[in-house]
Amino acid sequence: xxxRLSLFSASVLTVVLAYLFIQVVIPYASMWIAxxxxxxxxxxxxxxxxxxxxxxxxxxxxxxxxxNVREFLQPILEFLRGGETGVRAGLRLGxxxxxxxxxxxxTYDRLAxxxxxxxxxxxxxPTIPGQYEKLINPYRNPTDDLVKQxxxxxxxxxxxxxxxxxxxxxxxLAEGRALYQKNCRVCHGSKADGSGPMAVGFRLRPANFRDxxxxxxxxxxxxxxxxxxxxxxxxxxxxxWDSAMPRWKEELTEAEIWKIILAEYELADVEPRKPEKLE
Amino acid sequence: xxYKAFLVSLILVSLTLSLEGRAGELDxxxxxxxxxxxxxxxxxxxxxxxxxxxxIYEKRCLPCHGLNGAGEGPAxxxxxxxxxDFTRGLFKLKSTQNGELPTDEDLFRTxxxxxxxxxxxxxxxxxxxxxxxxxxxxxxxxxDRFKDGAAPKPIPVGKEPSRxxxxxxxxxxxxxxxxxxxxxxxxxxxxxGAIAEAIVDVWGxxxxxxxxxxxxxxxxxxxxxxxxLRISGGIEGTPMPAYLDKLTEEERWAIAHYVKSLQEPAPSxxxxxxxxxxxxxxxxxxxxxxxxxxxxxxxxxMSGQVHVAPRNQDPTVDLVLVKxxxxxxxxxxxxxxxxxxxxxxxxxxERTQKMEAADFAATYPVLYPPSVxxxxxxxxxxxxxxxxxxxxxxxxxxxxxxTGKPVNLWHWKADLxxxxxxxxxxxxxxxxxQPPDSQQATGQGVFEDGxxxxxxxxxxxxxxxxxxxxxxxxxxxxxxxxVWDGANGETGLRRTISSWYFVTLKxxxxxxxxxxxxxAVALTAGFEVWLIRxxxxxxxxxxxxxx
Numbered sequence: 162x163x164x165r166l167s168l169f170s171a172s173v174l175t176v177v178l179a180y181l182f183i184q185v186v187i188p189y190a191s192m193w194i195a196x197x198x199x200x201x202x203x204x205x206x207x208x209x210x211x212x213x214x215x216x217x218x219x220x221x222x223x224x225x226x227x228x229n230v231r232e233f234l235q236p237i238l239e240f241l242r243g244g245e246t247g248v249r250a251g252l253r254l255g256x257x258x259x260x261x262x263x264x265x266x267x268t269y270d271r272l273a274x275x276x277x278x279x280x281x282x283x284x285x286x287p288t289i290p291g292q293y294e295k296l297i298n299p300y301r302n303p304t305d306d307l308v309k310q311x312x313x314x315x316x317x318x319x320x321x322x323x324x325x326x327x328x329x330x331x332x333x334l335a336e337g338r339a340l341y342q343k344n345c346r347v348c349h350g351s352k353a354d355g356s357g358p359m360a361v362g363f364r365l366r367p368a369n370f371r372d373x374x375x376x377x378x379x380x381x382x383x384x385x386x387x388x389x390x391x392x393x394x395x396x397x398x399x400x401x402w403d404s405a406m407p408r409w410k411e412e413l414t415e416a417e418i419w420k421i422i423l424a425e426y427e428l429a430d431v432e433p434r435k436p437e438k439l440e
Numbered sequence: 441x442x443y444k445a446f447l448v449s450l451i452l453v454s455l456t457l458s459l460e461g462r463a464g465e466l467d468x469x470x471x472x473x474x475x476x477x478x479x480x481x482x483x484x485x486x487x488x489x490x491x492x493x494x495x496i497y498e499k500r501c502l503p504c505h506g507l508n509g510a511g512e513g514p515a516x517x518x519x520x521x522x523x524x525d526f527t528r529g530l531f532k533l534k535s536t537q538n539g540e541l542p543t544d545e546d547l548f549r550t551x552x553x554x555x556x557x558x559x560x561x562x563x564x565x566x567x568x569x570x571x572x573x574x575x576x577x578x579x580x581x582x583x584d585r586f587k588d589g590a591a592p593k594p595i596p597v598g599k600e601p602s603r604x605x606x607x608x609x610x611x612x613x614x615x616x617x618x619x620x621x622x623x624x625x626x627x628x629x630x631x632x633g634a635i636a637e638a639i640v641d642v643w644g645x646x647x648x649x650x651x652x653x654x655x656x657x658x659x660x661x662x663x664x665x666x667x668x669l670r671i672s673g674g675i676e677g678t679p680m681p682a683y684l685d686k687l688t689e690e691e692r693w694a695i696a697h698y699v700k701s702l703q704e705p706a707p708s709x710x711x712x713x714x715x716x717x718x719x720x721x722x723x724x725x726x727x728x729x730x731x732x733x734x735x736x737x738x739x740x741x742m743s744g745q746v747h748v749a750p751r752n753q754d755p756t757v758d759l760v761l762v763k764x765x766x767x768x769x770x771x772x773x774x775x776x777x778x779x780x781x782x783x784x785x786x787x788x789x790e791r792t793q794k795m796e797a798a799d800f801a802a803t804y805p806v807l808y809p810p811s812v813x814x815x816x817x818x819x820x821x822x823x824x825x826x827x828x829x830x831x832x833x834x835x836x837x838x839x840x841x842x843t844g845k846p847v848n849l850w851h852w853k854a855d856l857x858x859x860x861x862x863x864x865x866x867x868x869x870x871x872x873x874q875p876p877d878s879q880q881a882t883g884q885g886v887f888e889d890g891x892x893x894x895x896x897x898x899x900x901x902x903x904x905x906x907x908x909x910x911x912x913x914x915x916x917x918x919x920x921x922x923v924w925d926g927a928n929g930e931t932g933l934r935r936t937i938s939s940w941y942f943v944t945l946k947x948x949x950x951x952x953x954x955x956x957x958x959x960a961v962a963l964t965a966g967f968e969v970w971l972i973r974x975x976x977x978x979x980x981x982x983x984x985x986x987x
Binding site for chain 1: 747956958971
């Protein structure tokens, strides 16, 4: 039989490895996967949950049989019983003294007045208000009426309806790209990656549209709502007071906002979510 | 054996609890500059390659650099520095001699790593190497200068000497003496030299010499070799001269090392709570008083005010350092920020009035008619607090509050050298000045070597509870910093602004905390002793049985 780690050592090792995994492997893996410039730290609350799961798993494993419990406790009992001599006895005493001191330190640390941690839960995608819910982007698949109107405006009677539709979308996209770079770039970045020149100064970071968790998960009407009403139009659970997002309906026309949305998805290389068919 | 199960649980629970205290730290906000990367191949500019480059250019580059590459895209007017005009064939960041074209590698490096402090982002992750080379092939079609195809003359670069105190000393002497770097960059290298304000580029746009202490704002990389290349080749289109023929290679390395030694690391932005220290005695108004030398400052990150028009897309202030101290009567705030120009006059001209009235018609008022710098606008700073201390996370909006949630502002103006207390309820109506008997805040500012240091103070408690924030020790009090750089055309709503930070009045540790700590230690030790006795009381045979 090959030599086996004692259950106690194995448990300690598991805990240490799990902790290292959460603190080192996950941050670096996330950095690599999400294409971020620096490691993504696992939030403290999540670390606690992960570690609790590890402990629960260990607890179940250890207490699965009387045998296991005995094996696990044996080194602890031996340690408590003592009987060593020389250096080992000294180490034992040191460790025994360390435990109360550690408890004392934790107690002090928790009671002494200090800067509170500022963790608040923020809902990233609050529910879209009813009046915005059903809107659709007129420039994504322009209706015949809109195309005909465009033909008249531009004097494009000679070309076919389909060709005119293509040109209308192309024009809207070009205008949208320009409007995006003019109005949105400073925060959301010319690459639509949420890292414009102003982004670092805002603690509530501007949305990264290339992140699959932002505009790719919502319908275009949602983007229209967010752009129109801005940060101040958010419900309280989404901390409107921290958002620098302007209320663009005060400065841009609806048509301009739709064109920006068209360009925003294109620049971010993502597709909007398809609206669900409601009965 | 219930105590065994209890023991196992105890160990697990205590381990979990000890973990919980670890607060998650914020990401470093300034990512490392992308390391140098050279293309692994050359791309022959065939019509297909140029066509592919054109497609990418039209989607990604055109809005700034323009249809014809003249740096006149629809978004160009909102940028300072303006996007590069490719038609002239003048490039700033390159490894070739003054007057020469850049190499393809130079262009590739700029496209890949972007230009900090400008609108140019790093395209390294978004565009593949192939795509970046295609775009470069297309960009080169805008200027006839690239047509003759002769290889540009590189700047000879020998071996980089290692950093020594002697070399740095030599660099400093050259910087301040023979090379006259200080004329533009200033003695402290804050970009505030004697002629800094007069500088204009060949396109007629006013521009500022680099503040060399900010390592995160070096356009062409902040390494010694990058600085060596800039010194040697100059920066074309700007007054930055080429020193290749004027200084020896050793002298240029010396200056590069000296400049490198001036760099400060990028702010981490990880601290959001300003701890106000309890002090005995007066809160000094003089920003250089010993009280303000102590304690660590919080780095408050600033952004241009882009929430409402008129916006500030090209701010000059990106960082304010803040300290605070209080005694039984008063609280004081010490603020420090870099500013190249001291603006202590304020003309109530028609133009400034118009700007203060916030021209809502124009989202981005063009404040720089090229080659004309704005004069007569003051520098200023303001602290903003909620009038009512929020219960829970709910706060007024960080930019001047809302109708239902007013804010209290302490607005220090450099021309008046005094503080005005104001109240605001959102941005649509200008802040209201409080009546004279409610004006209790005082302030004093000192400008030295490209740095403003200002102290603002006010009694902890005031009579005007309806309009003033009241300071209570131990509470988290939200605070926002506003800064105006007059020379940058900042006045009224056009300003730089922080997010919500917090200030807390630190209190001394109460006696009961120590008592509880001692109690916890005694209790744990007692428990240990009991446990050991319990284990020892069991006969040895039981342990044998386990084995």
